[in-house]
Amino acid sequence: MNNFTFYSPTYFVFGKEQEEKTGSYIKRFGGSKVLIHYGGGSVIRSGLLDRVKASLTEEGIDFLELGGVKPNPRSGLVYEGIKICKENKVDFILAVGGGSAIDSAKAIAAGALYDGDFWDFYEGKPVDKALKVGTVLTIAAAGSEGSGDTVITKEEGMLKRGAGGEALRPVFSILNPELTKTLPAYQTACGATDIMAHVFERYFTNTKEVEVTDRLCEAVLLTMIKEVPKVIADPNDYEARANIMWAGMVAHNNLVGVGREQDWSSHNIEHELSALYDCAHGAGLAVVFPAWMTYVMKHDINRFAQVAVRVWGCHMDFTHPEETAMEGIHCLKQFLTSIGMPVTFKELGAKEEDIPALAEKIGLEKDETMGSFVKLTTKDVENILYLAL
Amino acid sequence: MNNFTFYSPTYFVFGKEQEEKTGSYIKRFGGSKVLIHYGGGSVIRSGLLDRVKASLTEEGIDFLELGGVKPNPRSGLVYEGIKICKENKVDFILAVGGGSAIDSAKAIAAGALYDGDFWDFYEGKPVDKALKVGTVLTIAAAGSEGSGDTVITKEEGMLKRGAGGEALRPVFSILNPELTKTLPAYQTACGATDIMAHVFERYFTNTKEVEVTDRLCEAVLLTMIKEVPKVIADPNDYEARANIMWAGMVAHNNLVGVGREQDWSSHNIEHELSALYDCAHGAGLAVVFPAWMTYVMKHDINRFAQVAVRVWGCHMDFTHPEETAMEGIHCLKQFLTSIGMPVTFKELGAKEEDIPALAEKIGLEKDETMGSFVKLTTKDVENILYLAL
Numbered sequence: 001m002n003n004f005t006f007y008s009p010t011y012f013v014f015g016k017e018q019e020e021k022t023g024s025y026i027k028r029f030g031g032s033k034v035l036i037h038y039g040g041g042s043v044i045r046s047g048l049l050d051r052v053k054a055s056l057t058e059e060g061i062d063f064l065e066l067g068g069v070k071p072n073p074r075s076g077l078v079y080e081g082i083k084i085c086k087e088n089k090v091d092f093i094l095a096v097g098g099g100s101a102i103d104s105a106k107a108i109a110a111g112a113l114y115d116g117d118f119w120d121f122y123e124g125k126p127v128d129k130a131l132k133v134g135t136v137l138t139i140a141a142a143g144s145e146g147s148g149d150t151v152i153t154k155e156e157g158m159l160k161r162g163a164g165g166e167a168l169r170p171v172f173s174i175l176n177p178e179l180t181k182t183l184p185a186y187q188t189a190c191g192a193t194d195i196m197a198h199v200f201e202r203y204f205t206n207t208k209e210v211e212v213t214d215r216l217c218e219a220v221l222l223t224m225i226k227e228v229p230k231v232i233a234d235p236n237d238y239e240a241r242a243n244i245m246w247a248g249m250v251a252h253n254n255l256v257g258v259g260r261e262q263d264w265s266s267h268n269i270e271h272e273l274s275a276l277y278d279c280a281h282g283a284g285l286a287v288v289f290p291a292w293m294t295y296v297m298k299h300d301i302n303r304f305a306q307v308a309v310r311v312w313g314c315h316m317d318f319t320h321p322e323e324t325a326m327e328g329i330h331c332l333k334q335f336l337t338s339i340g341m342p343v344t345f346k347e348l349g350a351k352e353e354d355i356p357a358l359a360e361k362i363g364l365e366k367d368e369t370m371g372s373f374v375k376l377t378t379k380d381v382e383n384i385l386y387l388a389l
Numbered sequence: 390m391n392n393f394t395f396y397s398p399t400y401f402v403f404g405k406e407q408e409e410k411t412g413s414y415i416k417r418f419g420g421s422k423v424l425i426h427y428g429g430g431s432v433i434r435s436g437l438l439d440r441v442k443a444s445l446t447e448e449g450i451d452f453l454e455l456g457g458v459k460p461n462p463r464s465g466l467v468y469e470g471i472k473i474c475k476e477n478k479v480d481f482i483l484a485v486g487g488g489s490a491i492d493s494a495k496a497i498a499a500g501a502l503y504d505g506d507f508w509d510f511y512e513g514k515p516v517d518k519a520l521k522v523g524t525v526l527t528i529a530a531a532g533s534e535g536s537g538d539t540v541i542t543k544e545e546g547m548l549k550r551g552a553g554g555e556a557l558r559p560v561f562s563i564l565n566p567e568l569t570k571t572l573p574a575y576q577t578a579c580g581a582t583d584i585m586a587h588v589f590e591r592y593f594t595n596t597k598e599v600e601v602t603d604r605l606c607e608a609v610l611l612t613m614i615k616e617v618p619k620v621i622a623d624p625n626d627y628e629a630r631a632n633i634m635w636a637g638m639v640a641h642n643n644l645v646g647v648g649r650e651q652d653w654s655s656h657n658i659e660h661e662l663s664a665l666y667d668c669a670h671g672a673g674l675a676v677v678f679p680a681w682m683t684y685v686m687k688h689d690i691n692r693f694a695q696v697a698v699r700v701w702g703c704h705m706d707f708t709h710p711e712e713t714a715m716e717g718i719h720c721l722k723q724f725l726t727s728i729g730m731p732v733t734f735k736e737l738g739a740k741e742e743d744i745p746a747l748a749e750k751i752g753l754e755k756d757e758t759m760g761s762f763v764k765l766t767t768k769d770v771e772n773i774l775y776l777a778l
Contacts (some may be wrong), residue, residue, distance in 0.1 A: 003407065
């Protein structure tokens with residue numbers, strides 16, 4: 001096990017009707033001038049935004065609003081939010097929505113306390129300070145409600161990049177599974193795939209002897225395998241929604257990743273897919289992940305056999321462990337298909353002829369690699385994408 | 390799943406040599422006048438205390454010392470610590486040791502900001518504020534390094550009682566598994582039993598549909614079952630020590646308990662054993678837990694069958710699920726015996742004739758009960774203790 005630090009200071013408030021306490025939590029964490037940041041459509045139509053605003057008004061908290069966040073959130077709106085914050089001395093950003101609204105809120109929070117271009121953070125500059133961020137979560141997916149990460153797409157060149165820092169962890173996050181009930185099955189499944197991917201990126205590691213982290217990873221995956229099909233069958237299944245929503249947080253506050261190398265290649269590859277096709281991040285991951293697994297499996301057959309046996313319930317083939325490893329990947333694909341996810345380029349609506357450009361766009365120099373479990377060159381990325389046809 | 394809040398703001402620093410950073414973490418969390426609180430013996434002999442003091446000196450941090458914490462820590466030393474803090478304007482307590490040193494430090498931290506008798510908190514008064522506490526952990530067991538709980542024994546009547554509050558969660562905890570290598574096998578096993586008990590107290594619940602929490606509980610138990618025998622066989626196995634140490638934190642910061650009723654009866658029963666016989670808490674739990682399980686099993690056969698199958702790898706007897714449930718309890722006893730724990734009154738050195746007094750001392754009125762999975766009267770507690778003979 002590697003040395004590590006683990007810090008997840010977010011105050012999580014979980015359950016029915018908890019969004020009505022939003023104002024009191026902002027007060028508790030010292031917010032007095034708030035920017036409420038959200039997408040549009042459903043948070044307005046459902047009355048959620050009005051309920052949240054009412055709870056702020058009840059506490060006498062002054063607020064401004066900035067809606068319009070899109071999936072794969074863009075830098076344009078971030079610049080707008082930063083301007084509002086600086087001009088109005090905003091001291092707290094409240095994101096109401098899913099990963100996109102939260103990621104955009106984090107970008108604004110970092111940019112509001114920075115004199116330069118906020119995009120610097122997405123080019124590698126660490127985020128040392130940021131306005132406080134609180135969240136009211138409406139989709140179980142990104143895990144941004146408990147993480148210190150944010151991903152933004154720059155319109156110029158459609159560059160999708162991530163930034164991070166402990167200052168970006170929300171001070172509180174309100175998770176009411178009821179708010180996710182109106183989510184269409186497709187988006188629910190995309191979110192579930194993202195959650196499972198957050199575990200896989202941490203599970204496939206070269207660090208040995210991190211049993212406790214392995215087991216915690218498997219706990220999240222086993223939960224998803226049991227609960228997601230229930231929600232696809234019945235969107236109103238509160239208990240299943242609740243299990244998935246909490247699993248989404250656990251999958252990404254890094255508890256399931258401590259003490260080991262992680263490998264975020266599949267997320268990086270997918271970012272190029274969703275940047276080019278504007279497809280849902282989860283759908284892109286459903287296509288990329290099984291292909292990546294198939295490509296790298298031989299690097300550590302036993303690790304893939306472990307997940308096949310422990311998570312997918314396969315029987316170990318002790319004579320041909322690679323058969324077990326492959327069976328696990330097959331189970332994952334079957335599972336993704338069963339919940340309505342694409343697992344091929346064709347199903348995603350992506351094009352074979354774009355593959356070289358997609359691989360190129362990751363931006364690796366000649367001989368440069370990314371990833372740690374298996375180091376990938378641009379050529380490897382191409383090969384993985386061809387496996388996904 | 391029940392509504393819940395989850396808040397674990399402790400900054401965990403895990404790995405080799407990390408105690409050398411103690412001073413810098415105290416500084417980071419705003420401590421300037423520190424009381425270092427510890428037991429005696431091993432932290433001095435091993436040179437740990439000197440290394441920690443050197444790191445404080447290096448950062449120019451002023452400190453006082455109070456050693457002498459005993460296992461099942463006593464109120465007398467807490468009063469002494471509170472006096473020191475008040476007289477010297479101490480603003481930070483650093484516990485160096487195991488659960489006893491940390492629990493005693495938390496009691497001092499709460500009492501130092503309170504005008505009344507600190508024992509009020511152990512009689513049920515919530516702890517609203519406390520001095521900041523940091524820890525350098527030397528034993529994987531109590532989970533006090535990440536929890537908001539503390540247990541103290543009052544000499545008068547040998548009353549062992551708990552208190553809690555979010556203000557008691559340590560601001561940082563340094564966990565170096567190397568520091569646990571010198572721990573004798575018996576104490577290592579006692580600590581491991583305590584860790585597993587912290588999971589069991591949360592696992593046996595009447596709340597349905599909390600799959601994610603169940604799976605996280607099972608993840609910790611599976612880790613312990615794999616790693617503890619390795620450490621008993623080879624005390625220098627760093628990797629196994631590391632897995633156990635982190636599992637001990639995860640088992641008790643309440644991540645594995647959210648969204649459900651919990652049942653701390655076994656801990657309460659055990660507290661009377663260790664108060665009377667001054668035995669190790671873990672050893673007492675090894676005796677009480679299998680007896681409690683046997684007594685309450687019929688209340689929910691399927692839940693006991695679940696832990697038997699998922700954790701102990703038993704095959705489900707679909708015709709006689711109670712056989713599977715019992716097999717799970719048998720596996721637990723075998724495991725405890727294999728790591729050197731007592732599982733009977735006799736092995737513990739406890740006496741049958743003390744049973745009525747032990748049960749009485751829990752302090753339940755006639756018809757009053759404790760516990761939630763199964764509500765226990767004084768008579769039930771007696772019956773459980775007789776099962777442990």
